[in-house]
Every structure is written in structure tokens, then in C-alpha cells.
Amino acid sequence: MSRGPRPHRALAEAIPIAKARGIVQLVMSGPERIFDIAIISKIPVTFSRVMFAPEILATxxxxxxxxxxxxxxxxxxxxxxxxxxxxxxxSKHGTWRFFLVTPNSLVEIDREGKPVVSGQTLG
Structure with missing residues (x-):
């Protein structure tokens, strides 16, 4: 997947989702950027990368x-x-998917950061 420009539409829609979880800090654009949003709450502090996914329903x-x-x-x-x-x-139609990134797996979560019961896990 090519880096490309920041997904401005996705980022704008991600901010209210993030604000529901805590105080939001946006990161400036740049080649060294590894996340877009920091969500500061009691626990956990979350660093999120927001991306456009042309194939949102992919495995x-x-x-x-x-x-x-x-x-x-x-x-x-x-x-x-x-x-x-x-x-x-x-996705381009406004569908969202969220994943917790661990050192050796991806776990599908909901917009509140909780594991999705029927979500997918790659370990």
C-alpha cells in the first residue's frame, strides 16, 4: 500500500470518534509520522493511525x-x-473498521477500543 497523502476526509471523521474516548491531540503531517491521533484518557493512552481502505471488507x-x-x-x-x-x-462510503495493533497480532475492536465479539484476530 502506497503512503500517499493524508486521508483528510477519514481524519476529519475520526476526530469525533476519538473525542468520545478522551482528549484528542492531532499530529502534524510529515515523513516521520507514525500515528495521526493521540487519545489521552485515564487508561489507556491510544495512538491511532487513520487510513483510507479501498477494500474495507477484506479479511x-x-x-x-x-x-x-x-x-x-x-x-x-x-x-x-x-x-x-x-x-x-x-472506506469511501464511510464504513469504519478498527484494529488493536499488538507486537505480534491484530485484533478487531469497536470504536470504543473494545474487542469485537465476532471480530477477526490475526496472530
Missing amino acids: IQQLAEDFKEEIAQLRIIARDKAITAELWLR
Whole structure:
């Protein structure tokens, strides 16, 4: 997946989703950017990367392949129970999918950061 420009429409729609979870800090654009939004709440602090996904209904394995660079960058962020990294994907029709990025897996979560019962996990 090519880097391309920031997904401005997705980012604008992601801000209210993020604000529902805590205080939002946006990151300036640049080649060294590894996340777009920091969500500061009691626990956890979340670093989210917002991306446009042309194939939003793809399997988690395909999405992991399509966004492998972004996932690798999110895995650089030191984390524990108080710090998480997430990949937020938006389709051109406004459909969202959210994934918790761990050192060796992706777990589908809801917009509040909770695991989706029927969600997919790649481990």
C-alpha cells in the first residue's frame, strides 16, 4: 500500500470518534509520522493511525498485508496496559473498521477500543 497523502476526509471523521474516548491531540503531517491521533484518557493512552481502505471488507490477513508498513510503524510505539496502538480504516462510503495493533497480532475492536465479539484476530 502506497503512503500517499493524508486521508483528510477519514481524519476529519475520526476526530469525533476519538473525542468520545478522551482528549484528542492531532499530529502534524510529515515523513516521520507514525500515528495521526493521540487519545489521552485515564487508561489507556491510544495512538491511532487513520487510513483510507479501498477494500474495507477484506479479511484481516489481507488488510494486514495491505497496511504492513503502517502496522510495522505502530509496533514501534512502546506499549503496555496503559498505552495502545490502533489502526483505523475508513472506506469511501464511510464504513469504519478498527484494529488493536499488538507486537505480534491484530485484533478487531469497536470504536470504543473494545474487542469485537465476532471480530477477526490475526496472530
